Amino acid sequence: MYAEVMIATNTFFNYTVLAFANRIGWIENKKRYLFLSALIAGTITVAFSNHIFTIFMTFFLMIGIAFWKKRSQMLKAISLTLLATLFAGGLLTAISPMYSKSGTLFMLVNFALIVIGGLYLLTKNVLRIHIDQSDRGLVFQSNLTLFGKMKELRLFIDSGNVCKEPISNDPVHFIAAEVLQDVIPKALFEAVTKWEFDKNKGMDEIPSEFTSKLRLIPIATVQQEKTWVIGLKYDDWVVQGQALPKGYIVMTKLREKFPHGAEGILHSSAYYHLKKRSVT
Numbered sequence: 001m002y003a004e005v006m007i008a009t010n011t012f013f014n015y016t017v018l019a020f021a022n023r024i025g026w027i028e029n030k031k032r033y034l035f036l037s038a039l040i041a042g043t044i045t046v047a048f049s050n051h052i053f054t055i056f057m058t059f060f061l062m063i064g065i066a067f068w069k070k071r072s073q074m075l076k077a078i079s080l081t082l083l084a085t086l087f088a089g090g091l092l093t094a095i096s097p098m099y100s101k102s103g104t105l106f107m108l109v110n111f112a113l114i115v116i117g118g119l120y121l122l123t124k125n126v127l128r129i130h131i132d133q134s135d136r137g138l139v140f141q142s143n144l145t146l147f148g149k150m151k152e153l154r155l156f157i158d159s160g161n162v163c164k165e166p167i168s169n170d171p172v173h174f175i176a177a178e179v180l181q182d183v184i185p186k187a188l189f190e191a192v193t194k195w196e197f198d199k200n201k202g203m204d205e206i207p208s209e210f211t212s213k214l215r216l217i218p219i220a221t222v223q224q225e226k227t228w229v230i231g232l233k234y235d236d237w238v239v240q241g242q243a244l245p246k247g248y249i250v251m252t253k254l255r256e257k258f259p260h261g262a263e264g265i266l267h268s269s270a271y272y273h274l275k276k277r278s279v280t
Helices: 002-024 031-047 052-066 068-099 104-138 186-194 208-213 270-275
Strands: 139-146 149-157 172-176 214-220 226-233 236-239 248-252 264-266
Touching (some): 002 031, 002 068, 002 104, 052 068, 149 270, 208 214, 214 248
Parallel strands (some): 149 264
Antiparallel strands (some): 139 149, 172 264, 226 248
């Protein structure tokens, strides 16, 4: 049982640092390669942990397996994985005195969770810094297909928009209602723009033929009050020649508050899809 826990802990640690490099470096390699690499490296590390040479070899083997399809970005992957490992090592060094009297398994599991949480927060902060520094460079022209009709929109990526549909975890984008009026069926447009949340009614007042493409999405208002809005699932959305992942649109009346004359704001995750520098 002890060996299995050690392997699982090492695997999760390895996967976390690889995912950090994959995301921050815009390498965009498939997650299954990252997990396979993390598992193999975790198993070897536990089996041959007494040999320093093996640990170094395992590190490069892990990089090779994880990013073998992105060979042109291997140096970037190595440097970012080392950065994540050093960050995690420093974090563990700082907190280790707190676990001096704890059991080994308890300590290892806690270390893994703390490192994962720390790297997750670091990733989020790096994303926010990239977006905030780019500012005007994050205004894009796009072609949105909704209910079979195409609409050209000017969009801005907002680092503060982290709203997601709670069941699918798909990103939510906010678009000015007035610019979508000519592409959304009239009955649906009027029903959604007039709709106000009522937990007893839900979406009963929305035309039933459209409900399969709609979702209730929780948001926090400026006053930090929680409420629900209706999200519309779009057919297709191409920004700068790249298709956005599936997601939802929430219509808003706050067009004048969008920066740089934009007609909507994209979810912060769109930054990675539009700024990635991956090589197929």
